[in-house]
Amino acid sequence: MPLALWVRRWFLSAWRTALRPFLYNGKRTGTGFWTIQRLREHLRTMWPRSGSRSVKRVTADPPSFVKLPEPVEGLKGKDVSLYCEMSGTAPFQTAWFKEGKPLMQSRKHKMLSAGNSATLHIIGLEPADAGRYECKASNPVGSDTCQASVKLREPPSFTEKLSNATVVLGQEVSLLATVAGSEPIAVSWVLGKDHILRDDDNRKISFENQRASLKVFSADSATAGRYTCQLRNDAGSTECFSRFLRWLCVCVDLCL
Secondary structure (H helix, E strand, O other), rough: HHHHHHHHHHHHHHHHHHHHHHHHHEOOOOOOOOHHEEEEEEHHHHHOOOOOOOOOOOOOOOOEEEEEOOOEHHHHHHHHEEEEEEEEOOOOOOEEEOOOOOOOOOOOOOEEEEEOOOEEEEEEOOHHEEEEEEEEEEEEOEEEEEEEEEOOOOEEEEEEOOOOOOOOOOOOOOEEEEOOOOOOOEEEEEOOEEEOOOOOOOEEEOOOOOOEEEEEEEOHHHHHHEEEEEEEOOEEEEEEEEOOOOOOOEEEEOOO
């Protein structure tokens, strides 16, 4: 037998032996190709599955504020903060705005964001810092905004000072002033240098609807003297004077 023919037969025999597992019943199909089904069964036998793997789809939720910043009324020169919390799929990108204009990290504004919360610190409150602030939180699937106001606490002041009054001995006389400023405002009345006045049988002191009043039901010689109306809150204080002249029936207004 020629050597070339022998090599050919040996090669075909070895080839059939190696590919026998892939043949359908050890034979080729009528078209001359091996069946895919047989190949799949053989591969499953060689590498059995340990279990089917399920693909879990991850869904993202847009941010939504669940805790809104509270309105702030601060003292001049003091630091104030706005704090808010949001739900949704982190991470979030947060930005702060004042009257619609974006704020940048600076010595005046410190912006912090951690997890699902955001904080804006305003350093050294000034009148220019008062206004409407807005926080915007966003992620790849949406965004949400919230707002809060910042106000500067105002010291008390007199918008209408103690008025002139005509006093007749034995008759009723009143002192009345209109005030403004951030609540709460403490109002006190002083007669002379240090005599703090309180309600008694002949005197009524009140402070309602931004109006401070002192009423004497029956003026007499003890009513004479200098009256001081003092206003005070945590932002400042002021005072106004009025004097009843002894034995005269005219009250001269000396408000400053």
